[in-house]
Amino acid sequence: MGEITNTNEITDPADLRRLLGDPVPRAVSKERVALHRRDRDWIAASPFLVLATSDADGNCDASPKGDPAGFVHVIDDHTLAIPERPGNRRADGYLNILSNPHVGLIFLVPGRTETLRVNGRARLVREAAYFDDMVVRGHRPILAVEVDIEQIFFHCAKAFLRSNLWDPQRWPVSDLPSPAQLVKELQPEVTETVEELERHYAPANYETKLYQS
Numbered sequence: 001m002g003e004i005t006n007t008n009e010i011t012d013p014a015d016l017r018r019l020l021g022d023p024v025p026r027a028v029s030k031e032r033v034a035l036h037r038r039d040r041d042w043i044a045a046s047p048f049l050v051l052a053t054s055d056a057d058g059n060c061d062a063s064p065k066g067d068p069a070g071f072v073h074v075i076d077d078h079t080l081a082i083p084e085r086p087g088n089r090r091a092d093g094y095l096n097i098l099s100n101p102h103v104g105l106i107f108l109v110p111g112r113t114e115t116l117r118v119n120g121r122a123r124l125v126r127e128a129a130y131f132d133d134m135v136v137r138g139h140r141p142i143l144a145v146e147v148d149i150e151q152i153f154f155h156c157a158k159a160f161l162r163s164n165l166w167d168p169q170r171w172p173v174s175d176l177p178s179p180a181q182l183v184k185e186l187q188p189e190v191t192e193t194v195e196e197l198e199r200h201y202a203p204a205n206y207e208t209k210l211y212q213s
Helices: 013-020 025-029 037-045 092-099 129-134 158-163 179-186 194-201 203-208
Strands: 048-054 060-066 073-076 079-083 102-108 115-125 144-155
Touching: 037 115, 048 092, 060 092, 073 129, 079 129, 092 115, 092 144, 102 144, 179 194, 194 203
Parallel strands: none
Antiparallel strands: 048 060, 048 102, 073 079, 079 144, 102 115, 115 144
């Protein structure tokens, strides 16, 4: 196959706007800079968010964060705190924040097709009084991401409606490989057998280690 040359790339903001059109006033005016009580309600009901970061060179990362609903601590109307939980220790997002504090958050609530979007500036803290309020199964976070809110708004439901994300009847039948099979295929340096990896990634085994460092 020969090289494909893209002659229709959009590089000018004006061209993009001519293609998409202008946003309706309702979409523009929904931006806020401080938490409303309805934002607080949504955050309290959310067990899952995505944290988007990039480093100083623009290399991006999007990391899922999940815990019992309400795991994100509201410090005040302008500040949130996301607890650290044990993971793979890559710390991609955390390292990004050290070189570029700008972050984006998307809060999900199961069954709801809207999302809450927060953009702001983040910092890492190793201790704060509110850490005691973020203990889960005896695990007290060793750090948290504090986010100073610069922009907050609710995002419409169209993406979730198009994807049927919350409708089990519309979920596709998948023959995708298991996590163990993916690791064995994509990481040839891993020495464990598929059977050993299957035991490691088994939900029951993962459940016992969710809050172990």
